[in-house]
Amino acid sequence: MSNTRPSEVSEAIKKLGSAEQVVVQTYIENLEAEIKQLKGDDVGEHENTSGDGQSQAEAVVDEEETTEEETTDEAAVEEEKEEEEPYPPMYESGDDMDQAGTYKMEASDFKSAGDYAAALDKYTLAIQAAPPSALLLANRADALLRLGRSGAAVRDCSSALEQNPDSAKALRIRGRAYKELQEYEKSRKDLSSSQTIDYDDVAAEDLKFVTEKVKESDKEKVQKKLEGEQKLRKRAEEIQKAQEEARKEAEEEAAEREAREAEMGDVPPMGGMPGGMGGMPGGMGGMPGGMGGMPGGMGGMPGGMGGMPGGDGGGMGGLMSALLSDPELAAGMQNPKVMAAFSSLMSSPGGAAGLMSNPAKMQELMADPEVGPFIQKLMKKMGPMMGGGGMPGAGSGMGDDGDEFDDLPDLDDVPNL
Numbered sequence: 001m002s003n004t005r006p007s008e009v010s011e012a013i014k015k016l017g018s019a020e021q022v023v024v025q026t027y028i029e030n031l032e033a034e035i036k037q038l039k040g041d042d043v044g045e046h047e048n049t050s051g052d053g054q055s056q057a058e059a060v061v062d063e064e065e066t067t068e069e070e071t072t073d074e075a076a077v078e079e080e081k082e083e084e085e086p087y088p089p090m091y092e093s094g095d096d097m098d099q100a101g102t103y104k105m106e107a108s109d110f111k112s113a114g115d116y117a118a119a120l121d122k123y124t125l126a127i128q129a130a131p132p133s134a135l136l137l138a139n140r141a142d143a144l145l146r147l148g149r150s151g152a153a154v155r156d157c158s159s160a161l162e163q164n165p166d167s168a169k170a171l172r173i174r175g176r177a178y179k180e181l182q183e184y185e186k187s188r189k190d191l192s193s194s195q196t197i198d199y200d201d202v203a204a205e206d207l208k209f210v211t212e213k214v215k216e217s218d219k220e221k222v223q224k225k226l227e228g229e230q231k232l233r234k235r236a237e238e239i240q241k242a243q244e245e246a247r248k249e250a251e252e253e254a255a256e257r258e259a260r261e262a263e264m265g266d267v268p269p270m271g272g273m274p275g276g277m278g279g280m281p282g283g284m285g286g287m288p289g290g291m292g293g294m295p296g297g298m299g300g301m302p303g304g305m306g307g308m309p310g311g312d313g314g315g316m317g318g319l320m321s322a323l324l325s326d327p328e329l330a331a332g333m334q335n336p337k338v339m340a341a342f343s344s345l346m347s348s349p350g351g352a353a354g355l356m357s358n359p360a361k362m363q364e365l366m367a368d369p370e371v372g373p374f375i376q377k378l379m380k381k382m383g384p385m386m387g388g389g390g391m392p393g394a395g396s397g398m399g400d401d402g403d404e405f406d407d408l409p410d411l412d413d414v415p416n417l
Helices: 007-015 018-038 056-062 068-083 097-112 116-129 134-146 150-163 168-180 184-197 201-265 316-325 327-333 336-347 353-357 359-367 371-382 392-398
Strands: none
Touching: 018 150, 018 184, 097 116, 097 134, 116 134, 134 150, 134 168, 150 168, 168 184, 168 201, 184 201, 316 327, 327 336, 327 371, 336 371, 359 371
C-alpha cells in the first residue's frame, strides 16, 4: 500500500469483504500509477482493471504496443491540444488568502450565471493570489472543460490530484476531459475511480459510453493482432517454400554437373576386340609392274604389307594398352577429337597402315592442329604394332634405316589435293 493513503481509507478497506477490497485496491493502484505518470516516471506494466467487464482478450490487448492507428489517433489528439489556447498560469508566489477568497466568490457567481470565461479569469486570479487547494484547481478545470480547453483541464486536475488523490471531482472532470480528447482508456479509469468515491448519475453515463469505446478499440486491436499473425505465418510459409525449391534446384544442378564431369573425365578406353583385328593374310596385294604411267613405276609390293594375323598382344586391345602406357599418347587420347579420329582410323580398311595409300585422308588428319601432331607421334612410336611392316617394293623412299615411319611426311609435305 502507498504511504500517502489516508487512514480513513485503510480503516474502510479492513471493514470490506474480499470483493470490495479488490475494487478499492484497484482504484488506489490506478491513482498511484496516474500520479507517477504525471511526475514523468515510467509506468512499468498495465494495472489490472476493476470489475467493469474487461475480458481476458482485452487484458492481453492492454499489453500490446501502440498500433499504427493508435499513433494516428494520438497525433490527432496532440494536434488538437496544440490548437488550444495557452494554459492559464499556475501559482508562483503570494499568500493573500483574503484576496484569493474574494476572487473565488466572484468566480462562483460567474459560473452560476453561465459566464465561464469570466469565471476562468477569476479562478486564475485566485490561484495566483495564494497557494490553491485541490478544489480550486478542479473548479478552474471545470470552467476550462466547458470552454473546450480539455488539455488545460487535464493539467489542472492532475495538479489537484497531486494534492488530494481522493478528489472525486478532479477525477470526474479529468475523465470527461480525456473523453473529449478521445483517450477513452484513461477516461474510463478516471471515471471508474471517481464513481467508487462519489457516485454521480451523469458520470455513470459518461463511464458507460467510454467503456463501450474501449471495448470496440480492444476488439479492433485483437482483430488486427490476429490478422498480423496470419500475415506473418503466410509469409513464413512462402519463405520456407522458396527455400525448399531453391534447395531442390541446387541439388539437381549439382547432380547434372557431376554427371557431365563423369562423362568428360571417365571416358573408358576402347576395349580390345576379341582376337584383335583380323589379320589380312598376305597383306595388301602387290601392284606388279608398279603404277601405270610412271616409267619404271613404283616397285611392286609382291608380298604387300605384312598382315596382322591376330594383332599384337591381343589385337587392338593390346595396342590401346600400349598407347595408354605412353604418357604423351595417353595425354593426347584425352582429347575427344583425337579419340574420334583414332577410332575412325583404326576401323578403316587397312587400319593405320592403310593411311599411307590414302593421301586425301592423310592430308585431312595432318591438317588438323589437334589431330596432326598426335598422328605423327603415334606413327613414330607405335608403327610396328600397327602393322607397319616393311614395304620392299617401295625402294629407298620408304626409309633405308628400317624404321618405316621415321620419315612420315609433315603437314607441309602432304600433297595438296
